[in-house]
Amino acid sequence: MKGKIGKGNCSFKSKLGLPALLFVVCLFCFLVGFFGSSLFSQDVNGDRPRPRMLHSVSDGSDYDPMPYGEGGDDSISSIPFQVLSWQPRAVYFPKFATAEQCQNIVNTAKPNLKPSTLALRKGETEENTKGIRTSSGVFLSASEDKSGTLDDIEKKIARATMLPRTHGEAFNILRYEIGQRYNSHYDAFNPSEYGPQKSQRVASFLLYLTDVQEGGETMFPFENGSNMDGSYDYQRCIGLKVKPRQDITSWKLSCD
Numbered sequence: 448m449k450g451k452i453g454k455g456n457c458s459f460k461s462k463l464g465l466p467a468l469l470f471v472v473c474l475f476c477f478l479v480g481f482f483g484s485s486l487f488s489q490d491v492n493g494d495r496p497r498p499r500m501l502h503s504v505s506d507g508s509d510y511d512p513m514p515y516g517e518g519g520d521d522s523i524s525s526i527p528f529q530v531l532s533w534q535p536r537a538v539y540f541p542k543f544a545t546a547e548q549c550q551n552i553v554n555t556a557k558p559n560l561k562p563s564t565l566a567l568r569k570g571e572t573e574e575n576t577k578g579i580r581t582s583s584g585v586f587l588s589a590s591e592d593k594s595g596t597l598d599d600i601e602k603k604i605a606r607a608t609m610l611p612r613t614h615g616e617a618f619n620i621l622r623y624e625i626g627q628r629y630n631s632h633y634d635a636f637n638p639s640e641y642g643p644q645k646s647q648r649v650a651s652f653l654l655y656l657t658d659v660q661e662g663g664e665t666m667f668p669f670e671n672g673s674n675m676d677g678s679y680d681y682q683r684c685i686g687l688k689v690k691p692r693q694d695i696t697s698w699k700l701s702c703d
Contacts (some may be wrong), residue, residue: 526607532670549656551596556620559585568640579630584621604652656692664688
Protein backbone atom coordinates (compact mmCIF):
# COMPACT_ATOMS: atom_id res chain seq x y z
CA MET A 448 0.00 0.00 0.00
CA LYS A 449 1.24 3.48 -0.81
CA GLY A 450 0.72 6.32 1.61
CA LYS A 451 1.23 9.11 -0.91
CA ILE A 452 -0.34 10.16 -4.18
CA GLY A 453 1.89 11.16 -7.04
CA LYS A 454 1.44 14.29 -9.13
CA GLY A 455 1.48 14.94 -12.84
CA ASN A 456 -1.01 16.44 -15.23
CA CYS A 457 -4.02 14.17 -15.45
CA SER A 458 -6.62 15.54 -13.03
CA PHE A 459 -7.01 18.68 -10.95
CA LYS A 460 -8.85 19.57 -7.75
CA SER A 461 -9.79 23.25 -8.01
CA LYS A 462 -10.30 25.65 -5.14
CA LEU A 463 -13.37 25.06 -3.02
CA GLY A 464 -16.10 27.50 -2.19
CA LEU A 465 -16.86 25.62 1.06
CA PRO A 466 -15.05 22.98 3.12
CA ALA A 467 -15.48 19.55 1.60
CA LEU A 468 -14.40 15.97 2.09
CA LEU A 469 -13.39 13.70 -0.77
CA PHE A 470 -13.11 9.96 -0.34
CA VAL A 471 -10.73 8.24 -2.76
CA VAL A 472 -9.96 4.62 -3.49
CA CYS A 473 -6.98 3.93 -5.76
CA LEU A 474 -6.91 0.51 -7.40
CA PHE A 475 -3.79 -1.03 -8.87
CA CYS A 476 -4.77 -4.37 -10.39
CA PHE A 477 -4.44 -5.35 -14.04
CA LEU A 478 -7.81 -5.34 -15.78
CA VAL A 479 -7.56 -8.68 -17.57
CA GLY A 480 -10.67 -9.27 -19.63
CA PHE A 481 -12.48 -6.29 -18.14
CA PHE A 482 -12.66 -4.31 -21.34
CA GLY A 483 -14.79 -7.03 -22.87
CA SER A 484 -17.55 -6.40 -20.36
CA SER A 485 -20.79 -4.70 -21.31
CA LEU A 486 -20.03 -1.82 -18.95
CA PHE A 487 -17.35 -0.41 -21.23
CA SER A 488 -18.12 -2.02 -24.58
CA GLN A 489 -18.28 0.40 -27.49
CA ASP A 490 -20.48 0.15 -30.55
CA VAL A 491 -18.15 -0.55 -33.46
CA ASN A 492 -20.75 0.79 -35.89
CA GLY A 493 -20.67 4.19 -34.25
CA ASP A 494 -24.33 4.08 -33.18
CA ARG A 495 -25.18 5.34 -29.73
CA PRO A 496 -26.06 2.44 -27.41
CA ARG A 497 -29.62 2.05 -26.24
CA PRO A 498 -30.26 3.18 -22.65
CA ARG A 499 -29.72 0.36 -20.18
CA MET A 500 -32.62 -0.70 -17.98
CA LEU A 501 -31.00 -0.15 -14.59
CA HIS A 502 -33.00 -0.75 -11.47
CA SER A 503 -32.78 -2.46 -8.12
CA VAL A 504 -33.62 -6.14 -7.89
CA SER A 505 -35.08 -6.84 -4.47
CA ASP A 506 -37.19 -9.98 -4.54
CA GLY A 507 -35.58 -11.84 -7.43
CA SER A 508 -38.95 -12.32 -9.15
CA ASP A 509 -37.82 -10.76 -12.43
CA TYR A 510 -34.57 -12.69 -12.72
CA ASP A 511 -33.45 -16.21 -11.99
CA PRO A 512 -29.97 -16.14 -10.36
CA MET A 513 -27.35 -18.47 -11.80
CA PRO A 514 -25.34 -21.00 -9.77
CA TYR A 515 -22.43 -19.12 -8.21
CA GLY A 516 -18.93 -19.92 -7.03
CA GLU A 517 -17.43 -19.70 -3.57
CA GLY A 518 -16.69 -16.00 -3.94
CA GLY A 519 -19.90 -15.14 -5.80
CA ASP A 520 -23.22 -13.58 -4.75
CA ASP A 521 -26.49 -15.40 -4.18
CA SER A 522 -28.57 -12.53 -5.59
CA ILE A 523 -28.66 -10.22 -8.60
CA SER A 524 -27.67 -6.59 -8.11
CA SER A 525 -27.92 -3.56 -10.36
CA ILE A 526 -25.94 -0.32 -9.95
CA PRO A 527 -26.97 2.65 -12.18
CA PHE A 528 -24.18 4.48 -13.99
CA GLN A 529 -23.50 7.11 -16.63
CA VAL A 530 -20.44 7.17 -18.89
CA LEU A 531 -18.91 10.65 -18.55
CA SER A 532 -15.94 10.09 -20.84
CA TRP A 533 -14.29 7.37 -22.92
CA GLN A 534 -10.89 9.08 -22.93
CA PRO A 535 -10.05 8.90 -20.10
CA ARG A 536 -12.70 6.37 -19.14
CA ALA A 537 -14.76 8.06 -16.43
CA VAL A 538 -18.06 6.73 -15.07
CA TYR A 539 -20.56 8.36 -12.70
CA PHE A 540 -22.53 6.29 -10.16
CA PRO A 541 -25.44 8.28 -8.64
CA LYS A 542 -26.50 7.73 -5.02
CA PHE A 543 -23.70 5.23 -4.45
CA ALA A 544 -23.70 5.84 -0.68
CA THR A 545 -26.33 7.08 1.74
CA ALA A 546 -26.07 10.37 3.64
CA GLU A 547 -25.63 8.35 6.84
CA GLN A 548 -22.73 6.39 5.34
CA CYS A 549 -21.05 9.59 4.17
CA GLN A 550 -21.36 11.10 7.64
CA ASN A 551 -19.98 7.93 9.26
CA ILE A 552 -16.88 8.20 7.08
CA VAL A 553 -16.47 11.89 7.96
CA ASN A 554 -16.79 11.14 11.68
CA THR A 555 -14.27 8.30 11.49
CA ALA A 556 -11.68 10.24 9.50
CA LYS A 557 -11.91 13.71 11.02
CA PRO A 558 -9.94 13.10 14.27
CA ASN A 559 -7.06 11.55 12.29
CA LEU A 560 -6.61 14.10 9.49
CA LYS A 561 -3.07 15.35 8.87
CA PRO A 562 -1.54 17.57 6.14
CA SER A 563 -1.43 15.68 2.85
CA THR A 564 1.99 14.68 1.52
CA LEU A 565 3.55 14.10 -1.90
CA ALA A 566 5.64 11.31 -3.34
CA LEU A 567 8.73 13.18 -4.51
CA ARG A 568 10.41 12.65 -7.85
CA LYS A 569 14.15 12.91 -8.42
CA GLY A 570 15.28 16.48 -7.76
CA GLU A 571 12.12 17.44 -5.87
CA THR A 572 12.06 18.49 -2.22
CA GLU A 573 9.34 19.41 0.25
CA GLU A 574 10.41 23.02 -0.16
CA ASN A 575 10.19 23.31 -3.96
CA THR A 576 6.89 21.38 -4.09
CA LYS A 577 5.19 23.41 -1.37
CA GLY A 578 1.71 24.53 -2.38
CA ILE A 579 1.08 21.76 -4.90
CA ARG A 580 -1.10 19.82 -2.48
CA THR A 581 -2.67 21.69 0.43
CA SER A 582 -5.42 19.35 1.64
CA SER A 583 -5.46 17.20 4.76
CA GLY A 584 -6.16 13.48 4.78
CA VAL A 585 -5.80 10.02 6.25
CA PHE A 586 -5.56 6.46 4.94
CA LEU A 587 -8.03 4.02 6.52
CA SER A 588 -8.68 0.37 5.76
CA ALA A 589 -12.14 -1.17 6.04
CA SER A 590 -11.00 -3.17 9.07
CA GLU A 591 -10.23 0.06 10.95
CA ASP A 592 -13.80 1.35 10.63
CA LYS A 593 -15.82 -0.07 13.52
CA SER A 594 -19.11 1.15 12.03
CA GLY A 595 -18.76 -1.25 9.09
CA THR A 596 -19.42 1.54 6.58
CA LEU A 597 -16.10 1.22 4.74
CA ASP A 598 -16.59 -2.54 4.52
CA ASP A 599 -19.98 -2.08 2.85
CA ILE A 600 -18.62 0.58 0.48
CA GLU A 601 -15.65 -1.59 -0.44
CA LYS A 602 -17.94 -4.50 -1.32
CA LYS A 603 -20.10 -2.25 -3.51
CA ILE A 604 -17.04 -0.81 -5.27
CA ALA A 605 -15.93 -4.34 -6.11
CA ARG A 606 -19.34 -5.06 -7.66
CA ALA A 607 -19.42 -1.79 -9.60
CA THR A 608 -15.92 -2.15 -11.03
CA MET A 609 -15.71 -5.95 -11.20
CA LEU A 610 -12.34 -5.70 -9.45
CA PRO A 611 -11.60 -7.81 -6.34
CA ARG A 612 -11.39 -6.05 -2.99
CA THR A 613 -7.89 -7.44 -2.52
CA HIS A 614 -6.68 -5.32 -5.45
CA GLY A 615 -7.42 -2.01 -3.74
CA GLU A 616 -5.46 0.22 -1.39
CA ALA A 617 -6.68 1.58 1.90
CA PHE A 618 -9.24 4.37 1.53
CA ASN A 619 -7.74 7.85 1.27
CA ILE A 620 -10.13 10.31 2.93
CA LEU A 621 -9.25 13.91 2.02
CA ARG A 622 -10.51 17.27 3.24
CA TYR A 623 -10.32 20.40 1.07
CA GLU A 624 -11.09 23.62 2.90
CA ILE A 625 -11.69 27.00 1.27
CA GLY A 626 -8.83 27.81 -1.12
CA GLN A 627 -7.15 24.40 -0.83
CA ARG A 628 -6.25 22.31 -3.87
CA TYR A 629 -4.29 19.49 -5.43
CA ASN A 630 -2.62 20.68 -8.61
CA SER A 631 -2.76 18.71 -11.85
CA HIS A 632 -1.30 15.23 -11.27
CA TYR A 633 -1.32 11.53 -12.12
CA ASP A 634 -2.51 9.00 -9.55
CA ALA A 635 -0.06 6.42 -10.92
CA PHE A 636 3.70 6.37 -10.27
CA ASN A 637 5.95 6.37 -13.35
CA PRO A 638 8.90 4.08 -12.48
CA SER A 639 11.26 6.26 -14.53
CA GLU A 640 10.44 9.18 -12.21
CA TYR A 641 9.67 7.48 -8.89
CA GLY A 642 11.77 4.33 -9.12
CA PRO A 643 10.67 0.67 -9.18
CA GLN A 644 7.11 0.00 -7.99
CA LYS A 645 5.88 -3.18 -6.29
CA SER A 646 2.41 -2.48 -7.68
CA GLN A 647 0.82 0.17 -9.85
CA ARG A 648 -2.39 2.15 -9.76
CA VAL A 649 -4.48 1.79 -12.89
CA ALA A 650 -7.80 3.24 -11.71
CA SER A 651 -9.27 5.53 -9.04
CA PHE A 652 -12.73 5.48 -7.46
CA LEU A 653 -13.94 8.73 -5.86
CA LEU A 654 -16.85 9.25 -3.47
CA TYR A 655 -17.80 12.81 -2.51
CA LEU A 656 -18.86 13.05 1.13
CA THR A 657 -20.26 16.61 1.28
CA ASP A 658 -21.89 19.21 -0.93
CA VAL A 659 -20.28 22.54 -1.87
CA GLN A 660 -21.86 25.70 -3.27
CA GLU A 661 -19.12 26.36 -5.80
CA GLY A 662 -15.70 25.13 -6.88
CA GLY A 663 -14.14 21.84 -5.84
CA GLU A 664 -14.41 20.18 -9.25
CA THR A 665 -12.22 17.27 -10.26
CA MET A 666 -10.78 18.20 -13.64
CA PHE A 667 -10.02 16.03 -16.67
CA PRO A 668 -8.24 18.61 -18.87
CA PHE A 669 -7.29 16.24 -21.70
CA GLU A 670 -10.72 14.64 -22.12
CA ASN A 671 -11.16 13.22 -25.62
CA GLY A 672 -7.76 14.57 -26.69
CA SER A 673 -8.51 18.22 -25.97
CA ASN A 674 -5.94 20.80 -24.77
CA MET A 675 -3.04 18.73 -26.10
CA ASP A 676 -1.26 21.54 -28.00
CA GLY A 677 1.36 22.04 -25.28
CA SER A 678 0.02 25.39 -24.07
CA TYR A 679 -2.38 24.00 -21.47
CA ASP A 680 -2.44 25.82 -18.12
CA TYR A 681 -4.17 23.79 -15.40
CA GLN A 682 -5.06 26.96 -13.47
CA ARG A 683 -7.50 27.89 -16.24
CA CYS A 684 -9.73 25.03 -15.03
CA ILE A 685 -10.83 23.85 -18.46
CA GLY A 686 -11.86 20.42 -19.69
CA LEU A 687 -14.35 17.96 -18.24
CA LYS A 688 -15.37 19.00 -14.72
CA VAL A 689 -16.97 16.71 -12.14
CA LYS A 690 -18.64 18.82 -9.46
CA PRO A 691 -18.71 17.37 -5.92
CA ARG A 692 -22.13 16.41 -4.57
CA GLN A 693 -22.68 14.22 -1.54
CA ASP A 694 -23.09 10.51 -2.31
CA ILE A 695 -22.09 10.66 -6.00
CA THR A 696 -19.08 8.76 -7.22
CA SER A 697 -16.90 8.71 -10.29
CA TRP A 698 -14.54 5.98 -11.40
CA LYS A 699 -11.68 6.70 -13.76
CA LEU A 700 -9.03 4.61 -15.44
CA SER A 701 -5.52 6.03 -15.47
CA CYS A 702 -4.47 7.90 -18.59
CA ASP A 703 -1.99 6.29 -20.97
